[in-house]
Amino acid sequence: MPMSAGVDACLPIRSDMDLAWVRQHVRQSAARLGFGLVEQTKLVTAASELARNTLVHGGGGRMESARVTRGRAVGLRLTFADEGAGIADLEQALRDGYTSGDGLGLGLGGARRLVHEFSLESTPGVGTTVTVISWASTPPPPREEP
Template structure:
């Protein structure tokens, strides 16, 4: 895997969520992702940025444009130092919600992208990595 470009944006406010979506849409276009793949990625970014702010108390979004063989992709990593997720099995169950949402944030995001990884430690925070390939 080769990293062609990368950067970091803070997620500390509602405006940061908007900026994260806009940045990822532009990066997805730059990577040559088709419109449907762009839309899926931006939807997942919006959900995960909101989770980072609301449940993680804010954090960072790190992005990488990557090459792997003949394909190019965009990897977006959200990290926070929040309370973590105490029950991953429950959190990854469709329909379960820790708030007033629809309970589709994590599982919906996972279905929207090509790769989804999550690591969490209660009391220490959460790190979620998503990748969309062209």
């Protein structure tokens, strides 16, 4: 199990502007942890989709981010949580082609393929929590001493 020192940031997801802040935060955090450009782009894409789902289908919520480690590996854990209607059929929601709205139905399944670890918990009438972890393929740069 990955080790975390705690939550680094908690961002609200209540508007389209918040989606932009989420993307910016994830890109900056991933870069700071030593993620390459391709890994950053994959994680930002997954985060963007999950944040939009939190806003559109969950009525808004929050994203928490945390630096995690496993041995020498460094990663970024993102948790998206809402108190919306929840997902009645998780298997169906993860299937490519399924959509509960006007989208292409590639959201949850696509986000799952873009990260290394993916967890989805949902209770109808209570809400949904999606947690993803991506690991940097290169070690983070050394810390600068003050």
